[in-house]
Amino acid sequence: MHLSLRAVAVRGPGLPCWDAAIPVLRDPALWTDGPVILPPLTALPRNERRRAGPISRLALSVAEEVCAQAGMDPAALSAVFSSSNGDGGVIDSILHTLTAPDVAVSPTQFHNSVHNAAAGYWTIGHGSISPATALGCFDWSFGAGFLNAAAEAVTENHPVLFVAYDMPIPGPIGTVRVTPVSFACAFILDPDLNGPAVARLTLTYDASMDDVTDLPADPELRALALANPAARSLAFLMLLALRKAGYVHAGCLNGTLCMETLPC
């Protein structure tokens, strides 16, 4: 599959946005750990802003950033949101509630518990009727999600916003599904190979290969890449930040997606 990468966004520890991340990804010695700060969701109406949980704020922060970078109208973009855990905080809270027979589940928590909550808030915030889908592919959520977004872009011949995002889960469920940090990244994949772009991509999927994900050589960024399913994107982000031609692999189940980049 051949696509133009129109823009990139990122939010994670020590990586507050794409522009600030570029020097760090070029020279990992500059990386310092730090909290992931979630900006307010200015695009949402006040009631929705109050209801949207931190996972939606995380996902929408990179979705807004990447659309601004590309200068594209969010309402005109088909979107693919991919996350392993969804809103773990809401799930943990509902699971606690359910242990008591007579306590009512919070209606707001229940509607935020759907895996497509972030996708829903995204379309509500922009009054968009464009398609938005929500995927859950455990540790393969970045590779499988990117593959899915690319397949949509080439088949439908329209640009696709892809967002990968995950957060730590609190409570007992978080002791068995351990996600140490918050991380999100977003990309706009455009089938138009002649328009403006950060890079041209050649994507080759092979189901019969092992599910290899390339990781950064730097030990700290390597640990970060393993600390969140969305951070499996780090080797790809580093390649883009370096503005070098090359390729990295993103694991899927089954197989692997080879992501070849040619900077524009």
Add this chain to the structure above:
Amino acid sequence: MIPLVVTAGTVRSAIGAGLAETRESLLDRRSGLTPCDFAGVKTGYMGRVAGIEQHSLPSELLSFDCRNNRLADMTLQQDGFIDAVADARAFYGASRIAVITGTSTSGILSSEEAYARRNIASGTMPADFQEEYTQDLFSLPRYVAAALGLTGPLLTVSNACASSSRAFIDAWHWIAAGLCDAVVVGGADSLCGMTLRGFASLSLIASGPTRPCDAMRDGISVGEGAGFVLLERACARSISPMARMMGFGVSSDGYHMSSPDPAGRGAMAAMTQALNRASLTPRDIGYINLHGTGTLTNDAMEDGAVFKVFGDGTPCSSTKGWTGHTLGASGIIEVLFAIQTLETGVLPGCLNVQTVDPAFRSQIITANENTAPRAILSNAFGFGGTNCSLVIGAA
């Protein structure tokens, strides 16, 4: 759109195990709803599948054991589905067949049971609990692929109640993009405290059996079920298809998390897009299987949107009165109902309806009618404002 066909399929819900039982229940207008008594919830009705508690997964896949994967496994074992997939696997190769499933809650009942047994002092889960293979959304396609011996790409779509309908669109993208040659498309959702008590918190559970489109409708009955089809390019193999997948439409509401846009802007866009992709006009659609959940707002919105696209000339009904609302599985289950309707020629009129809402303007049918439709539109809408319409054609 590239021509796609369904070459095998199977379904399980409260109205039956497999296609033959399902067909009989639809023809006999036999509902599967019973008074709810699940996870401590004793209000309203439910569409429960019998025998899940007694079902065992194969020993080599026991780590996947949870209500949802048992339901999926029971379903896979019907209607010669495993053999049909084995034939396709021999033809295409195991790595060329993908599995794309829709589910809203996967195996979360296992987590509910584990929370009841958690160590309150240490805040830890029981040692035998395996989140990755039960509650996790990806557990379902991993189980299905393992049970069917498939090694192609896997995906879980979790778009609330439109999950397994949306899975068809992703399957089309994957086949068209050459990532695979065929896809096992389907889904499963099973009863759990989270959905029973969650919908109750929104006052969306009907006091009696759900009665979509009735003037006095008062909500949903939660059901469980699963269904799977084998989707592939037309004429790729010399076998007779069950049905053709002719068109897909997908959209968002961009309106509210848990209430549909009363103007039906997104629903109309999905239906219109599905017709356009199928190169059909509204008059070509012989029956519409509504999302028809039985809530005041969904059914009113859907009626308005259907009337604006189709007028009052196309018979419509909801089959939720048979199965209850099977949430993320409702799309695939209703695709298989549509295939049964294409084969029998008999439209299943809404169950439990005394008086159709007098404000409705589309042609709601409340008795079975033998009209032999050649193409059916199937709607699914979900929380988050996610809409999906599929056009299924006779083989």
